[in-house]
């Protein structure tokens with residue numbers, strides 16, 4: 666079911682049919698955390714997440730997505746508000762809609778990574794990990810920069826393809 670929140674002319678909605686992939690891909694592929702992410706990967710990530718769009722009228726001005734089993738755990742990713750609309754509470758409205766989503770209640774843990782927006786997330790209950798020594802990760806920050814294009818991938822899997 667679609668979860669929505671309206672305030673001050675801004676709407677947050679989980680309706681996947683409203684997502685503007687040009688806006689989302691356009692931002693993410695230039696972002697500090699997903700630089701050069703291919704459009705096909707963005708599309709796959711949207712298809713497998715609960716996506717939250719922020720809209721002024723029908724124009725998308727912000728985005729966030731949650732990866733979750735909807736029972737125990739959720740990971741918050743790809744949060745952004747387009748630059749001209751920042752500092753007016755859109756990020757907070759996104760967070761309010763995310764944390765009130767009926768399928769994301771009673772979870773044992775939420776996590777996220779951020780370079781500098783800790784203040785925003787702190788307001789919604791996030792804090793530094795209590796036991797950081799327990800966290801482990803596989804990190805591959807250059808994965809999109811080193812990935813080959815779909816054409817190159819095809820050539821590699823079919824060596825008979827002419828150069």
Ligand SMILES: CC(C)(COP(=O)(O)OP(=O)(O)OC[C@H]1O[C@@H](n2cnc3c(N)ncnc32)[C@H](O)[C@@H]1OP(=O)(O)O)[C@@H](O)C(=O)NCCC(=O)NCCS
Pocket residue numbers: 743744745746747750751752753754755756757758778779780781782783784785
């Ligand atoms: C982070 C971001 C989504 C916040 O959106 P926003 O619409 O500007 O947020 P709000 O207007 O609701 O701001 C809420 C509060 O968080 C604070 N805040 C927002 N962004 C912040 C940042 N980068 N660093 C520190 N505090 C921040 C604001 O100062 C504001 O506090 P105030 O009400 O006391 O002024 C937006 O700045 C953005 O898109 N940044 C670039 C992408 C990014 O860094 N995303 C986070 C990756 S995890």
